[in-house]
Amino acid sequence: ADRPPAEEIVRYEKDRATKIAVITIDRPDALNAPTIAARQRFADLVLRANVDDDVKVLIIRGVGEHLGSGADLPEMAALAR
Numbered sequence: 585a586d587r588p589p590a591e592e593i594v595r596y597e598k599d600r601a602t603k604i605a606v607i608t609i610d611r612p613d614a615l616n617a618p619t620i621a622a623r624q625r626f627a628d629l630v631l632r633a634n635v636d637d638d639v640k641v642l643i644i645r646g647v648g649e650h651l652g653s654g655a656d657l658p659e660m661a662a663l664a665r
Contacts, residue, residue, distance in 0.1 A: 587659065594607060594608070610646075612646075614653070616650045616651060
């Protein structure tokens with residue numbers, strides 16, 4: 585199945601003036617299920633925000649009605665084959 589790149593699934597924005605960063609999980613058609621690459625990007629972005637002196641608040645949000653459903657099950661099943 586075609587999966588969007590991690591950068592499209594997990595977006596990062598930072599406002600230096602307010603020192604607020606936002607990580608947005610944007611894959612509502614799949615209940616915001618992150619791919620393996622998106623989970624890695626998410627972890628990297630959380631670490632980046634944690635060590636960035638220009639970030640004092642990190643907001644994590646999901647587009648649509650779900651924050652995240654855990655994992656992209658079809659992708660995980662394909663790895664088990």
